[in-house]
Amino acid sequence: MAKWLKHLKTVHHHRSLVRKHCFQVGLYWQGLTHDLSKYAPVEFIPSAKYYQGDRSPNEMERAVKGYSSAWLHHKGRNKHHLEYWIDYSTTGDHGLAGMEMPIKYVVEMFCDRMAASKTYRGTDYRDSDPYAYYLHSRDHYLIHPKTRALLEDLLERLRDQGEVETFAYIRREVLHKN
Numbered sequence: 001m002a003k004w005l006k007h008l009k010t011v012h013h014h015r016s017l018v019r020k021h022c023f024q025v026g027l028y029w030q031g032l033t034h035d036l037s038k039y040a041p042v043e044f045i046p047s048a049k050y051y052q053g054d055r056s057p058n059e060m061e062r063a064v065k066g067y068s069s070a071w072l073h074h075k076g077r078n079k080h081h082l083e084y085w086i087d088y089s090t091t092g093d094h095g096l097a098g099m100e101m102p103i104k105y106v107v108e109m110f111c112d113r114m115a116a117s118k119t120y121r122g123t124d125y126r127d128s129d130p131y132a133y134y135l136h137s138r139d140h141y142l143i144h145p146k147t148r149a150l151l152e153d154l155l156e157r158l159r160d161q162g163e164v165e166t167f168a169y170i171r172r173e174v175l176h177k178n
Helices: 003-025 028-033 041-049 057-065 069-075 103-124 129-140 145-161 163-175
Strands: 086-088 096-098
Touching: 003 028, 003 041, 003 103, 003 163, 028 103, 041 057, 041 069, 057 069, 103 129, 103 145, 103 163, 129 145, 145 163
Parallel strands: none
Antiparallel strands: 086 096
């Protein structure tokens, strides 16, 4: 099968999982519109070219070119990525800082991380995988403290209590109170 077709199948699979998870917590619009920019030529072409099947093609494009053109486009158009919310701080030295994300996008980010782990881990997926993957990069994230706390709480709940209980908590406590 051609790499572009394998990549397309991976994107469809990932989006269907995010859609399912978003619907389970009541985020219907996010579920329907999640990652639509992946079909734009600026993202799809390099992602198909650098497709490997077991990890994001952005990693390979970055290794080859020193940057990922697909990722630079993607993160600037999808509010469920913490990188979308990086701006200059209004305090201190006015350096770059993570802005607080609206809760619905933090929940979509959680669903996205879970779906990505399921997509790339396949039958080896465990509810602890999204948290373990998060830990690999946590120290270099520019993320608002409240956003970090909510994301970590959701990932830890998933790890410790499972998917069903975490989705119920999100519906009952996180989104309902918002």
